[in-house]
Amino acid sequence: MEKLRYALFTGCTAKQSTPEQMMSTLAVADKLGIELVELTEASCCGASHLQDYDEFLSLVLNARNIAYAEKHGLTMVTICNTCQLNTAMTKHKLDNNSELKAKVNEKLAEVGLEYKGTSQITHFLYAIIDDFGLDKIKEMVVTPLSQFNIAPFYGCHNIRPSELQNETHKTPESAYRPTSLDDLIIACGGQNVDYEEKNKCCGFHVELQAPKTAAILTGNAIAGAMDGDADWMVTPCPLCHLKLDTQTHHASEAIGREVQLPVLHMQQMLGLALGCTPAELGLKHHVAKVDFV
Amino acid sequence: MEHTITTQKVKFKVFRFNAEEDYLPYYDDYEMEVTSEEVVLDILNRIKWDHDGSFSYRRSCRHGICGACAIKVNGRSTLACKESMNDMVELFGNELVLEPLSKKRAIKDMVIDKADFWDKHAAVTPYVVTDVDEAPEIENLVSPHDAEALDEADLCIQCGACHYACPVVEVNDDFFGPAAFAAAYRFEADVRDESESRLMDVNQMGQGVWDCVKCFECKEVCPKEIDPIGKITKLHQKLFQEGKAESNVATRHAVGFIHSIAKRGVLDEGGLVLYSEGPAIVKHLPVAFKMFTKGKIPMPWQLPKSDNMDEIKTLVKSSTTAKF
Ligand code: SF4
Ligand code: SF4
Numbered sequence: 277m278e279k280l281r282y283a284l285f286t287g288c289t290a291k292q293s294t295p296e297q298m299m300s301t302l303a304v305a306d307k308l309g310i311e312l313v314e315l316t317e318a319s320c321c322g323a324s325h326l327q328d329y330d331e332f333l334s335l336v337l338n339a340r341n342i343a344y345a346e347k348h349g350l351t352m353v354t355i356c357n358t359c360q361l362n363t364a365m366t367k368h369k370l371d372n373n374s375e376l377k378a379k380v381n382e383k384l385a386e387v388g389l390e391y392k393g394t395s396q397i398t399h400f401l402y403a404i405i406d407d408f409g410l411d412k413i414k415e416m417v418v419t420p421l422s423q424f425n426i427a428p429f430y431g432c433h434n435i436r437p438s439e440l441q442n443e444t445h446k447t448p449e450s451a452y453r454p455t456s457l458d459d460l461i462i463a464c465g466g467q468n469v470d471y472e473e474k475n476k477c478c479g480f481h482v483e484l485q486a487p488k489t490a491a492i493l494t495g496n497a498i499a500g501a502m503d504g505d506a507d508w509m510v511t512p513c514p515l516c517h518l519k520l521d522t523q524t525h526h527a528s529e530a531i532g533r534e535v536q537l538p539v540l541h542m543q544q545m546l547g548l549a550l551g552c553t554p555a556e557l558g559l560k561h562h563v564a565k566v567d568f569v
Numbered sequence: 570m571e572h573t574i575t576t577q578k579v580k581f582k583v584f585r586f587n588a589e590e591d592y593l594p595y596y597d598d599y600e601m602e603v604t605s606e607e608v609v610l611d612i613l614n615r616i617k618w619d620h621d622g623s624f625s626y627r628r629s630c631r632h633g634i635c636g637a638c639a640i641k642v643n644g645r646s647t648l649a650c651k652e653s654m655n656d657m658v659e660l661f662g663n664e665l666v667l668e669p670l671s672k673k674r675a676i677k678d679m680v681i682d683k684a685d686f687w688d689k690h691a692a693v694t695p696y697v698v699t700d701v702d703e704a705p706e707i708e709n710l711v712s713p714h715d716a717e718a719l720d721e722a723d724l725c726i727q728c729g730a731c732h733y734a735c736p737v738v739e740v741n742d743d744f745f746g747p748a749a750f751a752a753a754y755r756f757e758a759d760v761r762d763e764s765e766s767r768l769m770d771v772n773q774m775g776q777g778v779w780d781c782v783k784c785f786e787c788k789e790v791c792p793k794e795i796d797p798i799g800k801i802t803k804l805h806q807k808l809f810q811e812g813k814a815e816s817n818v819a820t821r822h823a824v825g826f827i828h829s830i831a832k833r834g835v836l837d838e839g840g841l842v843l844y845s846e847g848p849a850i851v852k853h854l855p856v857a858f859k860m861f862t863k864g865k866i867p868m869p870w871q872l873p874k875s876d877n878m879d880e881i882k883t884l885v886k887s888s889t890t891a892k893f
């Protein structure tokens with residue numbers, strides 16, 4: 277197989293509140309022989325809030341990020357569900373509306389850039405599944421996670437809206453029966469836990485304005501995984517991770533039941549199976565302790 | 570092309586509950602040979618006609634127009650008369666659970682009490698507010714261009730599929746929900762409308778647009794492709810554009826992104842929370858402390874910054890269209 281190369285859009289959290297996500301992404305890419313060219317020029321995607329205030333600005337900024345991936349001639353790979361949604365949604369809008377694309381390009385021209393629409397955008401999870409292949413992953417597993425029941429938590433912005441899924445991925449994920457994370461868990465040798473909340477919302481985006489709503493959604497998700505007898509949870513989204521990992525106190529209070537589980541980034545889970553060390557994967561950066569390794 | 574009808578065996582688990590007689594709901598099992606021609610409503614009919622005449626559900630038009638027949642299939646909100654059985658089997662396999670849109674609102678089997686839905690719909694002033702001349706000389710025309718602004722929000726059939734799929738409606742009784750917001754947008758976008766209060770009604774914390782978690786569930790289930798979350802985003806934007814967005818934690822959160830991006834390209838996460846919360850940020854200190862001890866909060870001098878900041882600054886300056 278030719279070496280896979282991507283332009284890495286890190287998003288903001290990988291550089292701040294989830295440093296372990298950046299570490300584990302690089303460690304896993306290294307193990308798999310995937311080359312990641314970091315887009316150090318990229319700005320925040322607006323995290324699905326900026327567009328509520330200023331949609332045009334959010335389109336311009338996302339188009340600028342994609343323009344850098346295009347300059348490298350590479351598919352852009354994201355490591356956050358919300359970055360994935362905002363970037364893919366921008367691409368969808370610009371590729372389907374030439375007038376809007378022209379307006380955005382008028383702005384980008386001021387800084388000597390152009391959005392062409394030549395780069396694909398995918399989440400690292402789907403790059404692994406669609407491009408690298410689960411069969412190859414299986415062959416590379418050195419520490420099968422066979423003693424663990426692992427609860428996948430998909431997060432909203434990778435699986436909905438499905439029109440973007442259908443447009444972006446070779447094997448589109450179903451919003452109601454998502455399989456990618458389950459398949460990855462199985463490829464790593466673990467047991468996947470099926471539970472109702474696995475494709476539900478964690479509440480992250482209203483944590484400030486509607487803390488109770490957010491806490492109940494987080495609590496229900498962890499409780500669902502616990503009732504499914506999960507040893508830990510795994511997610512491709514650092515925002516879901518933050519909610520599930522750091523907000524368990526509020527979540528427990530909101531649903532009247534003590535809930536807590538270790539919550540790993542999907543890169544950390546894969547890294548463990550591929551034989552990366554806990555230090556390489558940043559496992560000490562979790563609030564809900566990862567004490568099983 | 571030859572059209573062949575196929576059949577397959579499907580097992581159904583059907584929610585049963587009669588509020589007048591039952592203390593708890595229960596499920597009845599049926600196994601049926603289902604044809605590729607059938608929709609979910611055909612199955613409801615067959616349960617009633619062939620198995621149990623007491624089985625209750627709502628339907629009227631059978632053409633996806635009246636909005637009566639929405640139920641949940643394996644937890645997914647579905648318009649029974651529009652949803653093909655083939656698609657359901659393809660999606661969920663040969664074991665299907667049929668349930669009302671909201672189990673806690675069940676009156677009899679699939680029939681639910683939709684009062685909360687209608688109350689919330691009524692609360693957003695779902696009609697054009699304007700002084701009309703009772704004896705106009707000419708028609709009050711709306712140009713095709715102006716009608717386009719409604720963005721198909723007027724096609725909503727009030728089925729409630731989105732409302733009872735919304736996770737916020739489920740946990741917050743006050744939240745208006747996606748259908749009511751789509752209705753609010755439909756009249757806000759109407760050039761004839763002069764309502765002063767509607768936009769402010771959906772601007773409230775708790776019940777209004779700021780509490781939507783952006784899960785896209787409503788867009789996913791809507792059988793009429795209304796895209797309620799898209800309308801919610803447009804209501805957010807309208808609130809800012811018309812200068813009606815009050816300064817609260819949600820609006821400052823949206824605006825705070827610009828400040829962060831203009832300064833560093835990437836977010837200053839702590840700075841954004843401070844900007845959004847103001848002095849109330851103290852309530853986040855216990856969690857922040859835990860995160861800090863785990864190396865999840867960088868010191869100010871470690872904050873990341875994008876390369877080519879001059880470009881970002883230029884674009885923020887030249888492309889900003891909103892004011893707060
Ligand atoms: S996007 Fe918002 S309104 Fe729609 S279902 Fe989710 S929380 Fe409810
Ligand atoms: S927006 Fe769609 S799903 Fe919601 S009530 Fe209207 S038609 Fe039904």
Ligand code: FES
Nearest residue numbers: 631635636638650
């Ligand atoms: S019966 Fe009228 S919408 Fe289904």
